[in-house]
Structures are given as structure tokens and as C-alpha cells.
Amino acid sequence: MRIGLIDVDGHNFPNLALMKIAGWHKAQGDDVDWAIGFEHYDRIYMSKVFNFSPDDLTMYDADEIIKGGTGYDIASQLPDEIDRLQPDYSIYPHIPTDTAYGFLTRGCPNKCPWCVVPRKEGRIRPYMDCDEIAIEGRTKLVLMDNNILAAGDYAVSQLQKIIERGYRVDFNQALDARLVTDEFAQLLAKIRWIDRRIRFGCDTHGQIKECERAIALINSYGYRGEYFLYTMIGGKSDFKESFERVNYWWERNRECREQHKPNIYPYAQPYRNPDNPHEPIPEWQKDMARWVNKHQCFQMTDFANFSPRKGFKCKEYFK
Numbered sequence: 001m002r003i004g005l006i007d008v009d010g011h012n013f014p015n016l017a018l019m020k021i022a023g024w025h026k027a028q029g030d031d032v033d034w035a036i037g038f039e040h041y042d043r044i045y046m047s048k049v050f051n052f053s054p055d056d057l058t059m060y061d062a063d064e065i066i067k068g069g070t071g072y073d074i075a076s077q078l079p080d081e082i083d084r085l086q087p088d089y090s091i092y093p094h095i096p097t098d099t100a101y102g103f104l105t106r107g108c109p110n111k112c113p114w115c116v117v118p119r120k121e122g123r124i125r126p127y128m129d130c131d132e133i134a135i136e137g138r139t140k141l142v143l144m145d146n147n148i149l150a151a152g153d154y155a156v157s158q159l160q161k162i163i164e165r166g167y168r169v170d171f172n173q174a175l176d177a178r179l180v181t182d183e184f185a186q187l188l189a190k191i192r193w194i195d196r197r198i199r200f201g202c203d204t205h206g207q208i209k210e211c212e213r214a215i216a217l218i219n220s221y222g223y224r225g226e227y228f229l230y231t232m233i234g235g236k237s238d239f240k241e242s243f244e245r246v247n248y249w250w251e252r253n254r255e256c257r258e259q260h261k262p263n264i265y266p267y268a269q270p271y272r273n274p275d276n277p278h279e280p281i282p283e284w285q286k287d288m289a290r291w292v293n294k295h296q297c298f299q300m301t302d303f304a305n306f307s308p309r310k311g312f313k314c315k316e317y318f319k
């Protein structure tokens, strides 16, 4: 069979489902390639991760087109025999040969109203072992778990194994600061982090003190790297709450630089309504994200004096 793959909204971030599909078909002796127009395929797989990103409307020539991913259908899942496979890294030649992608767990016990994970994946459960992800000598693991620390003893055993093996990791979907116990803090301080960076979520005002508590606890066990905080703005948080939360981390960022301490960087993500992906994002959220996410702007000026476009300063939002 001739198989074509389409990574609709990948933007060069590897699509794990397509990598597994590629591996499965190659094991059946099929030819697998990125699909292009004007070529015939027996089957094309289109994968779309986000429901707000545009679809690929190219007319492809294929006997069958299978569409999957949360962007098309929140309930879509790979068949178990494919899901359990190792990804085929060869379809993304730009991925460094020392880097692997995967999940140790799936699901999340929480039900944050803005998040599709509980609906899509259900309760948290073990999924793969870190050794199953670190294939082909790949020792840098980008782990996309949604809430690894909620996995209790399984999380402890996996973090211990990551330390023993000397893997470098990045939990790129962030950790939940509320779940950082003394035991977890000791383990997190020992891990070799990719880019020396631990990520937390700080989506509500109440999470500020939880992030501060977790940061102080992990630092007390000798961690000297940076922190990266995902901060959702908008949604149930109005301008005032979003600004105050982000500005709290602006102050802390400045303090860390003045005291030559490892830094804390927020990363602002405007709210996306999971049930109405095309709901427009208000201008203040776009401007706040522009300010926060460009480190140079964030460090040079406060939000009021940030000028996202000619003739406009964000102090207008405070009137």
C-alpha cells in the first residue's frame, strides 16, 4: 500500500500519532511518505491537534482518507495495536537523534473547565515506562504528560528511574505545583532537566502561592535551574486578575535578575473556548501575551508602557 501522511497543524512539532502510524505501516511493508497533491495514495492519514487551527483543504488523490486527532474529533483514539508502538522518528529528520517524545501517563484527575484532557483521556493512569520512550539511544525525553504528579506511586517510581538512568527530561505540558510534596521536591531537584527548566501551570490567582511554595521547596534541595510558568489569561479571569497574576511574575522575574538568582518566566496563553474554538480573542489578551512571551520586551518594560503597535501603549487598558 502507498500511505500518505498529513500533519495539518504540526508547525514542525512532532505528531506522535502520525509517527506511530508510519511505524505500523512500515512494519506491514507499506510505503509511507508525507502526502503531496497530484500523487495517488491508497490511504491518507490527516492529523489535526487543535480545533481552532485551519484545516488543510487541499484536494488529495486517495482511495481513503482517515482524519484523526482532537482537532477533528475529541473522541478519536488510535487503535491499541498502533498506540502501543514506538514512534518512527525517521519521518521528522529534524528531530535530534538524542531526543525522544512520549507520555508516561495519560489522563488527569482534575476537571478544569477550559481543558479537553479529562473529556478526551479520562482519569490518570500509567501508560508507558520511561525506558520504552528512550529508544535508539535517545536520552533526552520530551514528556507530554498532562499531570504526571497526580499519578502518585507510579510517578515516584518513574522519576526515580529517570534519575537512575541519567535521562534529561522536559515535562513540556507543566507540572501541578499543588502536588509537589517533600518527596517529589527531592526527586525534581535531582532530575537533569532539558534546558535546566521546570514548568508549572499558574492559571489562577490561588496557584501563585502554590508555585512559590513548590519553587522554594525544590530550591531547598539544591535545584538551581529556571522555572517556566504557563499562565492562561482571559476565560474566567478578567483583565484585572490576569494582569495582577502575570505582573506578580514580572516583579519576581525582575527580583531574580537583581539578586542573580535562577529566573522565573511566565508564558501567557490567551483562553480558548474548547466548545467554541473560533471565539475571537480580545485585543488585551493578545497584547498581554505579546508582552509576556517576548523575553526582551518583558524584561525591558512594564505592561503599561509596552507598545505593541505604533501609537498605542497598554496603559490605555487601565483607563
Ligand code: SF4
Binding pocket: 108, 109, 110, 111, 112, 115, 116, 117, 118, 146, 147, 176
Ligand atoms: S490539571 Fe491540567 S490537564 Fe488536568 S484538567 Fe486541569 S488543565 Fe487539564
